[in-house]
Structures are given as structure tokens and as C-alpha cells.
Amino acid sequence: MGPRLKLFAPLLIFIALAVFLARGLQLDPQELPSALIDQPLPAFTLPDLHSGEMLTRESVLGQPALFNVWATWCISCRVEHPYLQTLAEQGVAIYGINYKDDDDAAIEWLDTLGDPYIANIVDGQGRLGVDLGVYGAPETYFVDAQGVVRYRHVGVIDERLWRTRLAAIYAELGGTVAPAGDTP
Amino acid sequence: MIPEFGHFALIIALCLGVLLSVIPMWGAWRNNEKAMALAPGLAMGVLVFVAISFAVLTVAFLQDDFSVKVVASNSNSLLPSMYKFSAVWGNHEGSLLLWVLILAGWTAAVALFSSQLPLTMLARVLSVMGFIGVGFMSFSLFTSNPFERLLPGTPADGNDLNPLLQDPGLIIHPPLLYMGYVGFSVAFAFAIAALLGGRLDAGWARWSRPWTNVAWAFLTFGIMLGSWWAYYELGWGGWWFWDPVENASFMPWLAGVALLHSLAVTEKRGLFKSWTVLLAIFTFSLSLLGTFLVRSGVLTSVHAFAADPERGLYILVFLAIVVGGSLTLYALRAPTVSSRVTFGWVSRESLLLVNNVVFSVATLTVLFGTLFPLFMDALGQGKYSVGPPYFNAVFLPLMALLVPFMGVGPLSRWKSDTGSRWLRDLALPAVAVVVCSLTLPLLGADGFNLWVALALLLAGWLAVGLLRDLRDKTRNAPSLARGLARLAPSYWGMVMAHLGFAMTIIGVVATSQYSVERDLKMVPGQVETVAGYTFRFDDLAAVRGPNYVADEARLSVTQDGEHVVNLAPQKRRYLASGSIMTEAAIDPGLWRDLYVAMGEPVGEQGAWAIRLHYKPMVRWMWLGAIFMGLGGLVTVADKRYRRRRAAVAAPGGIDGSPA
Numbered sequence: 118m119g120p121r122l123k124l125f126a127p128l129l130i131f132i133a134l135a136v137f138l139a140r141g142l143q144l145d146p147q148e149l150p151s152a153l154i155d156q157p158l159p160a161f162t163l164p165d166l167h168s169g170e171m172l173t174r175e176s177v178l179g180q181p182a183l184f185n186v187w188a189t190w191c192i193s194c195r196v197e198h199p200y201l202q203t204l205a206e207q208g209v210a211i212y213g214i215n216y217k218d219d220d221d222a223a224i225e226w227l228d229t230l231g232d233p234y235i236a237n238i239v240d241g242q243g244r245l246g247v248d249l250g251v252y253g254a255p256e257t258y259f260v261d262a263q264g265v266v267r268y269r270h271v272g273v274i275d276e277r278l279w280r281t282r283l284a285a286i287y288a289e290l291g292g293t294v295a296p297a298g299d300t301p
Numbered sequence: 302m303i304p305e306f307g308h309f310a311l312i313i314a315l316c317l318g319v320l321l322s323v324i325p326m327w328g329a330w331r332n333n334e335k336a337m338a339l340a341p342g343l344a345m346g347v348l349v350f351v352a353i354s355f356a357v358l359t360v361a362f363l364q365d366d367f368s369v370k371v372v373a374s375n376s377n378s379l380l381p382s383m384y385k386f387s388a389v390w391g392n393h394e395g396s397l398l399l400w401v402l403i404l405a406g407w408t409a410a411v412a413l414f415s416s417q418l419p420l421t422m423l424a425r426v427l428s429v430m431g432f433i434g435v436g437f438m439s440f441s442l443f444t445s446n447p448f449e450r451l452l453p454g455t456p457a458d459g460n461d462l463n464p465l466l467q468d469p470g471l472i473i474h475p476p477l478l479y480m481g482y483v484g485f486s487v488a489f490a491f492a493i494a495a496l497l498g499g500r501l502d503a504g505w506a507r508w509s510r511p512w513t514n515v516a517w518a519f520l521t522f523g524i525m526l527g528s529w530w531a532y533y534e535l536g537w538g539g540w541w542f543w544d545p546v547e548n549a550s551f552m553p554w555l556a557g558v559a560l561l562h563s564l565a566v567t568e569k570r571g572l573f574k575s576w577t578v579l580l581a582i583f584t585f586s587l588s589l590l591g592t593f594l595v596r597s598g599v600l601t602s603v604h605a606f607a608a609d610p611e612r613g614l615y616i617l618v619f620l621a622i623v624v625g626g627s628l629t630l631y632a633l634r635a636p637t638v639s640s641r642v643t644f645g646w647v648s649r650e651s652l653l654l655v656n657n658v659v660f661s662v663a664t665l666t667v668l669f670g671t672l673f674p675l676f677m678d679a680l681g682q683g684k685y686s687v688g689p690p691y692f693n694a695v696f697l698p699l700m701a702l703l704v705p706f707m708g709v710g711p712l713s714r715w716k717s718d719t720g721s722r723w724l725r726d727l728a729l730p731a732v733a734v735v736v737c738s739l740t741l742p743l744l745g746a747d748g749f750n751l752w753v754a755l756a757l758l759l760a761g762w763l764a765v766g767l768l769r770d771l772r773d774k775t776r777n778a779p780s781l782a783r784g785l786a787r788l789a790p791s792y793w794g795m796v797m798a799h800l801g802f803a804m805t806i807i808g809v810v811a812t813s814q815y816s817v818e819r820d821l822k823m824v825p826g827q828v829e830t831v832a833g834y835t836f837r838f839d840d841l842a843a844v845r846g847p848n849y850v851a852d853e854a855r856l857s858v859t860q861d862g863e864h865v866v867n868l869a870p871q872k873r874r875y876l877a878s879g880s881i882m883t884e885a886a887i888d889p890g891l892w893r894d895l896y897v898a899m900g901e902p903v904g905e906q907g908a909w910a911i912r913l914h915y916k917p918m919v920r921w922m923w924l925g926a927i928f929m930g931l932g933g934l935v936t937v938a939d940k941r942y943r944r945r946r947a948a949v950a951a952p953g954g955i956d957g958s959p960a
Contacts, residue, residue, distance in 0.1 A: 120637035127579060128628035131586075135621050137672070140679040142597060142613045190688070192535065192542055199881045202901065229820035229910035231901040276879050 158184070158264045159248035166215055166223055166237035174264060177236065181290035182210040184258040185234070186246065188218040189226045191254040197273040198230050204279070205233035208293060213237035216246050216254050259283075261290040304369050307357025308448040311398075314350035314405070315438040317343055321408075321431030325424035329497070337424035341412035344427050347434060348405040355389075355402045358447050362389050368455040371395055371447050377461035377877045379848035387472040388462040393596060393612075394447035396475060400592075401437050403476070403483045408434065411487055411512070418508060425494035426487075433486055436619045444612045461848065461877035470530040478523030478550055482588040484516020485553060488560065489585035492578045493627055496634045501578060506568035509581070511937045513564060514794070517557040518933030524550050525926035532919070533885050533896075540922070543692040548671045549591030552664050556584040559660035561933075562653050570715060571642050572650060575635040576657070582631060586624045587664070593620055594671070645717035652710045659703045666695045700806075704759040707802070708766035711795065712773060726773075730765035737761055756810035760803035767796055794936030801928025808921025817915040820900065823854075824908045832915035834895060835859045836868075841907055849873040851884070854899050854909060858888065865895075870911075872899045893917045 160174045185201060187194040205211055213234035215223045220239060227237075240246055249258065259268035268286045270278075321343040328336025358371075362385045367373040375392045376385055390396040408430040415423050441447065465471075488509050495505040527547065532540040541547065560580040567577045597613025644650040670687045709723055738757035742750045771785070774792075778784025817832040828837045839855045851871040858865040868886035875882065885898040893915060900910025 121632070124575070124632040124635050124637070127583075128625065128632050131624055131628055134672075135617065135625070137676055137679050138593065138617055138620075139614075141675045142617065144675075144678050192539070192544070195535070199901065225820055228822070229900045229912065231903070231910070 154266060154269070156266055158258070158260050158266055159245065161238070161240075161245045161248070163245060164239045166213070166220060166227075166239050172236060172238050177212055177238070178260075178264040179262060180210050181259075181261050181287065181292040182212055182235070183287070184212050184214055184260055186214045186216045186240075186249070186251050186254050186256040186258075188216045188254045189222040190218065193273045194255045195230075197255050197275070198233075200275055200279070201233040202231050203276075204274075209287065210235055210292065214240050214245060214249075216240050216251065217243045259286055259290055303357060304361055304366065304448045304450065307354045307361075308446065310350045310353040310357065311401075311438060311442060311448075314347050314354065314401075315435065315442060317346040317350065318431050318435040318438055321347060322428050322435050324428075325431075326428035329421045329424045329428070332421075334420065337420050340424045340427040340431075344405075344408045344412040344431065347431065348409040351398075351402050351405040351438075355398055358395060358398060359386065359389050362386065365459070367457070367459050368450050368452055369447075370449040370451050373451055373456050373459045375460065375462050377459040377848060379876065380459075380462055380467070381847050383469075383472065384462055384467045387466070390475045391462050391466045391471070394441070394445045394449075396479075397437065397441045397445055397596075398447050399476065400479050400483060401434065401441060403479045404430070404434050404437060404486060407483055407487055411490075415508070421498060422494055422500075422505075422508075425497055426490045429490035429493045430486055433490075433623065436623065440612075440615055440619065444615050458877070461875060464849070464873070464875045464878065464880050464882045465534060467875075468530060468534050470526050470534070474523060474526040474530060477519050477526060481516050481518075481520020481523050481557075482550070482553060482591065484512065484519055485557060485581075485585045485588050487512035487516065488564075488581045489627070492581035493630065496578060496627075496630050499634065501567075501574040501636060503568050503571055506564050506577065507941070510561065510564045510568060511939075511942050513557065513561050513581075514933045514936045517554070517561055518930040520550065520554050520557060521926055521930035521933065524554060525923050525930070528926075529923055533887055535883075540919070543670070543687075543689050545671050546595050548667050549594050552667050552671075553584055553587040553591065555660050555664040555667065556580065556587050559657045559664070560584050562656045562660075566650055566653050570644070570650060572644065573654075573657075575631075575637075578635060579631060580657075580661075582624070582627045583664075586620075586627075587668075589616070589620050589623060592616060644715070647718045647720050647723075649710065649713040649715045649718065652706050652713050655706045656703065656710070659699055663696060663699050666699070667692065670695075701755070701759065704762060704806070707799065708762040711767055711799065712770040726769055727766065730769055731762070734758060734761035734765055750814055752810055752814050756806050760806045763799055763803040763806075767799055771796070789940070790938035791936040791941075794932040794934070794939075796932070797935060798929045798932030801925040801930075801932060803925070804921045804928060805925030808918050808923070808925055811918040812916050812922065815917045816919075819913045821911050821913060822903050822908050823911045824906055829913060831913045832893075833860060834865065834915065836897070836913055838911065841909070844871070846873065848877065849875045849882075852899070852902075852909075854897075854911065856886075856897055856911075858895060868895065868897045870897045870899045889920060891918075891920055894919050 158174055158178075162171050162173050164170065165172050183204075187197075201211060211234050213236070215237050217240070220241075223237070223239075227234075238245065243251070249256075255273060257270045257274055258266050259270070260266050267290055270283060274283060321340065324336050324343070325340035328334070328339070358369075360366075361369045361372050362376055363382065365372070365376065365378050365385075367376075371392050371394045372388075375395070376388045380388065388395070390399040408427060411430065412423075412427055415426075418426075491505060491509040491512070495501050524547075527550070528540045531542070560577070560583075563573050563577040563580050566573050593613065593616045597616060670691050673687050709727065712726060713723070735758065738754045738761055741757055742753040771788075774788060775781055775784025778787060819829070819831050821829055823829065823838045825838050825840045828835060830836070835858065837857050837859070839857055842853045842855065844851050844853045851873040853869050853871045856868045856870075858868060866888040868888060870886040871884040873882045873884055874880070883898050885896055887897075888895040896912075896914035896916055898912040898914075900912060902909050
């Protein structure tokens with residue numbers, strides 16, 4: 118390779134990078150790989166965070182619920198947490214999937230910040246996360262009473278999002294929410 | 302009408318920018334002096350009209366003109382004036398206008414302070430910067446017009462500024478960061494101008510250096526403030542998360558470190574020319590890439606701006622033109638003849654080469670980690686997220702590898718040095734440092750800590766290298782004070798920046814190893830002890846701020862019966878958005894921070910989850926960054942940058958003064 122040709126290497130690398138970036142623009146990082154929508158929640162047998170008893174897919178079904186993927190190492194989860202509390206107080210059923218986390222840290226977090234979850238599934242190895250196609254925490258799956266995933270939200274759930282979009286999806290699953298208002 | 306004036310001013314600025322990017326460039330090509338001489342005036346014109354436009358937007362925010370869309374979406378009549386001001390850049394459109402303003406400012410500064418530059422060089426530099434300005438001004442006008450109106454249908458009040466951004470640190474964080482990002486455009490423009498003119502010589506490197514140092518210094522301050530803000534505003538005491546947006550500012554910083562050391566070699570020894578040019582292009586490209594990542598929504602992040610593929614496409618096309626164009630120019634024009642100047646393996650050049658390799662590799666690993674989710678997604682391999690474990694695993698060893706060389710750097714000699722001289726000069730200090738780093742960590746409460754020992758070893762090594770060199774440099778002076786006073790500002794800048802780096806190492810390691818964090822349920826009257834400090838929860842109060850209501854916990858802290866401080870963390874609810882925010886209370890100190898934040902109420906009896914932290918030496922990290930930034934600024938005071946005859950220097954640049 119001539120000395121002049123070598124100088125083209127940075128340009129070629131950049132072109133390759135630009136192609137990826139252009140492709141990236143057409144992809145939505147918030148979008149669910151469509152495979153899971155309207156598919157049943159994957160089967161699992163994983164321990165409960167507090168009791169250590171085994172939870173299975175069957176044991177958590179029966180009502181429309183949110184499955185919230187979280188971890189103590191996740192910054193956005195801290196931002197999201199207070200609003201999950203509010204939702205839980207309004208009667209929204211929320212299960213936690215404690216993703217690749219340390220059990221003691223997770224328990225301490227819930228003791229300190231409050232526990233909005235009906236139960237927490239410990240997914241220490243991220244097995245369930247792989248089955249679900251988890252991209253990063255926080256992430257929330259809307260699952261109906263029959264255990265079918267109907268919607269996936271990537272990122273923090275806040276009041277505005279809930280009001281404008283997510284509340285309707287939850288209602289479609291058949292979930293009921295206490296009338297909104299200032300919670301004491 | 303007033304907002305339309307702002308819009309109009311921006312359009313005029315764009316027109317002037319187009320003239321600036323065409324006429325002087327044409328003049329430099331045809332050797333037309335009149336055309337070239339227009340460049341400084343046009344650069345000033347762009348600045349004036351962008352400044353008018355920015356001022357108009359600021360007035361709209363201060364006067365609560367909710368007919369302007371960005372004001373209605375990002376401000377509120379109850380917002381304190383200080384934050385109405387910073388809300389101007391607390392959103393995509395306004396921050397882009399700030400970016401354009403700062404770029405216009407840098408361009409005008411180059412026009413003002415470069416009277417010693419040859420006219421063709423100056424014309425080319427200003428034209429390149431003008432072209433970048435055109436890209437961003439048209440981006441603003443065509444895809445993100447900050448002056449868009451809500452007429453009719455003006456809302457009665459605004460949506461309020463994101464409460465996370467309602468903070469003094471965030472008032473100056475974005476401007477400093479942009480000063481850094483955009484400042485690298487100067488080094489970039491010099492590189493392009495040098496390639497166009499075919500003159501990559503010591504003069505080019507000397508002109509580039511002060512601008513690069515200043516831009517890098519601002520970026521250092523900006524990143525430091527961002528980290529500090531995360532520490533006290535997010536409410537849980539973390540200070541760096543390897544988030545894509547943080548990485549977007551960190552990559553140009555790392556590449557900037559490589560660039561300013563490489564420029565030193567090119568100026569002093571006329572070596573690494575092609576490499577330095579490439580680094581200058583690379584550094585600014587990373588600034589542009591950061592803009593793309595933050596504003597296009599290709600990656601998820603906690604603080605990315607609202608995603609919009611159309612905007613993303615625009616920046617990508619602009620990125621392709623600027624980076625693709627400059628790399629093509631580089632491929633065609635960069636010198637291929639290897640330099641006649643040579644250097645030995647044991648020399649300052651080799652050490653700076655190590656610096657360049659380490660920092661380039663560090664930049665690329667951060668770039669790779671940041672873009673990995675995107676690559677895998679684009680290849681249809683599924684969704685991934687790359688977290689702190691990856692970054693810490695690759696980044697920390699790289700820095701540890703760097704420091705041994707960095708310690709020798711200042712006292713090494715150009716061209717050829719001997720290992721035996723390094724050994725003679727540094728053997729004794731090295732032994733002292735090893736002994737200190739082995740004994741000092743024993744004083745810690747939990748016994749010997751390997752990581753702290755290692756940090757002390759590395760930081761101490763940097764310090765003794767500098768001290769040894771200071772002694773050598775002042776040995777022949779009549780007195781120590783006279784000797785120190787005789788040293789050049791560029792040398793002092795280096796000393797400060799390197800010491801700052803050592804301080805940051807100590808701060809990072811001490812705070813991550815020795816922090817005590819306890820999350821407790823506390824009721825008023827309860828007393829808890831953390832790391833020898835006794836925290837008493839005195840009472841709970843409801844307080845009202847200008848645009849929020851808050852629960853405030855009042856704690857008094859004592860140590861050995863002596864009163865230390867009263868701390869009052871808050872849990873705020875912002876009225877307009879309903880968002881809940883944690884306001885931590887911190888007692889800062891050089892040796893330790895006491896940090897209290899409120900969690901959630903627990904149970905009925907006024908009990909709250911309270912987070913008590915003891916964070917030793919966390920300030921050292923930011924102090925170190927301040928020293929690095931100040932070091933970068935101090936170098937600019939060096940006399941040789943003010944020499945009028947700077948243009949004619951020997952191409953080899955045989956110069957005995959320190960880099």
C-alpha cells in the first residue's frame with residue numbers, strides 16, 4: 118500500500134461509521150422488537166426478592182399488571198421510582214423484575230425508598246431479561262390477565278407519559294386506576 | 302414583533318456566514334487580498350447579528366412571552382428570573398442558538414487576536430469557521446427555529462423548566478461545555494487551513510496551541526460542573542455514570558488531551574505533523590458526533606434532548622460533509638514524506654507518543670462502548686446496553702498504564718535521553734513514594750487498602766516527577782523564589798494540569814473506597830452515627846419556594862460533642878409539572894463531605910427514609926479538574942504566543958524552552 122493510500126484509512130473508517138449512524142436514525146432505541154408484542158410472557162422460575170420462594174409465570178398472572186425492570190445501579194430507575202409509588206397507591210398492579218442486581222442492595226433500596234411492587238422477581242443472571250429482550254433498565258411491560266405482553270415501554274415512566282399515553286394502554290388491558298388526584 | 306426581529310437577525314447572520322465561508326476562501330485561492338481582508342469584518346458581523354438574535358430570545362424568556370413556543374414549553378411565570386435566563390439554553394432550540402453564538406464568538410476572537418497571522422492563513426481559518434457556522438445556523442433556522450410562535454392560542458402560562466435543570470450549576474454548565482466543544486473548531490479550522498495551504502510547520506502548531514488549550518480548559522470546567530451537578534442534584538451521591546451524553550463530552554476531552562500534547566511535539570520538534578492534523582480533525586469531529594448523539598435520539602440517555610429523526614438526518618449530513626470533506630482533504634494533502642528529524646526511544650518524544658497512544662485508545666474505547674448498542678441494533682443483533690462495568694474495566698487500566706510515563710515526562714529531554722539519567726534522578730523519590738503509599742493506607746479505619754495504595758503510588762509518582770523537575774529548573778537561580786518566578790507560564794500550566802490529574806486520581810479512589818453510605822428510616826428526635834459524625838433529626842417542616850412546595854428535614858450534626866453543621870435536605874414538588882425532586886444538603890470540606898438526602902416518607906409517625914453519606918476527599922476530584930482547567934488557561938499567558946514575528950520559525954523548530 119502506498120503512503121498516500123494509507124492516508125485514506127481514516128476516511129474509510131468514517132464512511133463506515135456514518136453508514137451505521139444513518140441506519141441508527143431509522144431505528145428507534147425505544148422500540149420493542151415486535152416479536153414479543155402479543156406474545157405470552159416467557160416462562161420462568163425465579164426467586165422472590167424478599168421471601169426467596171420460587172415465583173413462576175403462573176403465580177404472577179391473573180390480573181392486568183405492569184412488569185417493571187429495575188436495578189439499584191440504574192440512575193433512571195431512581196427518577197422513576199417515586200412515580201411508581203404513586204401508581205401503586207392508585208391501585209395499579211406492578212411487579213418488579215430486579216435485573217442483574219445485588220439482593221441486599223435491592224432490599225435496602227425498597228426499605229428506604231418504599232416498595233411499590235406486589236412482588237419482585239430476582240433475575241440475577243438476566244435470563245428473564247434475555248427472554249424479554251430487555252434493552253436497559255428501566256423498562257416496563259404491560260401484560261394482560263392472560264399473561265400476554267401487550268405493550269413495552271423503554272425508559273422512565275412519569276406523570277406526563279402516564280396521563281397522555283400509558284394510562285389508556287393500561288385501561289385497555291382491563292386495569293383500573295383510582296381517580297387521579299393529590300395522594301396524601 | 303420583537304421575536305421576529307430575533308428571527309430576522311439570525312437570517313442576516315446566516316447570509317453573512319455564507320459570505321464569510323465563500324469570499325475569503327475564494328480570495329485565498331485566487332490570491333485576492335481584498336477578498337481575504339473581508340474575513341475579519343464578516344466574522345464580526347456574524348457575531349453581532351447572532352448576539353442580537355440571542356438577546357431577543359433571552360428577553361422573550363425574561364418577559365414571559367408565552368406566545369413563543371420554546372418559552373411556553375420551557376418556562377413559567379413563577380420561575381425565578383435566574384432560571385428564566387438559563388431556561389434559554391435548557392431546551393434544544395435555545396441551546397443550539399447558544400452553540401451558534403459561542404461559535405460566532407470564537408470566530409470573532411480568532412479575527413481579533415490573530416493580527417500576526419499571514420492573511421491567507423487567517424482568511425482560510427475564518428472561512429472554515431464561517432462554514433461550520435452556516436451549517437449550524439441553517440440547522441437552527443430550518444429544523445429548530447427558536448422563534449416559532451403559538452399564535453393564536455397563546456397559553457396563559459408555561460410548562461416550566463425541567464426541575465432538574467433549576468440549579469445554579471446548570472446555569473453555567475452548558476455555556477462552559479459549549480465553549481469547549483466549539484472551541485475545538487478553531488484547532489480544526491487551523492488544521493484545514495494548513496492542509497489547504499500545504500504548510501504544516503511549527504508556526505501552524507504554535508498558532509493552534511493556545512486556542513486548543515483554552516478550548517480544552519473550558520471543556521474540563523464544563524465536564525467538572527456536570528459531574529458536580531449530578532452529585533448534588535440527582536440526590537444519591539454518584540458523580541459519573543458513563544451515560545451516552547456524558548461520553549459525548551468526554552470523548553472530545555480525551556482526544557483533546559492527545560491533541561494538545563501532539564501539538565507540543567509538532568511545534569517543538571516538527572514531528573508527528575500528519576498525526577497532529579488528524580487529531581485536530583478527530584477532536585472536532587467528536588464534538589460534532591456528540592451533538593448528533595445528543596440531538597438525534599439514536600441512543601437512549603437520561604439527558605438527551607427530545608428526539609427527532611429529521612434533525613438527526615440534518616446533523617448527520619452536515620457531519621458527513623465536514624468530517625468526510627476534511628478527511629478527504631487530509632488523505633490528499635497530508636505530507637507523506639517522513640520527517641528528517643529523528644528521536645531516540647528514550648526521549649520526550651517517545652513519552653508523548655505514549656500519551657497519544659493511551660488517550661487515542663481511551664477515546665476509541667469510549668466511542669466503541671457508546672456506539673455498541675447502535676452497531677448491534679443496526680446489524681439486527683438485538684438491543685444491548687453497555688454500562689459502567691465495561692467502561693471501568695477498560696478505562697481504569699489505561700489510566701494506570703499512563704501514569705508511570707507521565708511521571709517521567711516533565712523531566713525528560715527532547716530528542717535523546719538516557720534511562721540511567723532518569724534512574725539517577727528518580728530512584729530516590731520513587732523509593733519515598735513507594736514507602737508512603739504502603740504506609741499511609743494503613744492509617745485508614747479498615748486497615749490496608751490496595752486500591753488506595755495504588756492511587757497514592759501513581760499520584761505520588763506524578764508529584765515527585767514534577768518536584769524533581771522544578772528543583773532542576775531552579776537550581777541555578779540565586780534564590781528559589783527568583784527561580785520559580787523565571788519559569789514560563791506554559792511550564793506552570795503543565796505543572797498545574799499534571800498535579801490536577803494527580804489530585805483527581807486520589808479523589809476518585811479515596812471517595813469510592815472510603816465512602817460510608819447509610820440509608821435509614823428516621824423519625825424526628827432520632828440520632829444516628831455515621832463515620833464518627835452524629836446526625837440528629839431535629840424536626841420536619843413544610844416550606845414553600847417560588848415555584849415548589851417542599852418537605853424539609855432539619856438535622857444537626859455533631860462530632861465528639863462539638864456542633865459541626867445544620868443540614869436541611871428537601872423533597873420538593875414543583876407546582877407546574879408535578880415533578881418530585883430531591884434536594885440534598887451537603888456540608889462540603891476538603892477532607893470530607895457530609896451528604897444528607899431525603900428518600901420517601903415511611904409509615905405514619907412522620908418517619909422518613911434518610912440517606913446519610915460520609916464522602917472523604919470527594920472534592921479532590923473536582924479540585925483536580927479545576928487545576929487541569931486553570932493549567933490550560935495559564936499556558937496562554939506565555940510570551941511566545943504574543944511574539945509578532947512568530948510566523949518565521951525554523952521548520953525543525955529547534956528550541957530549548959519547555960513545551
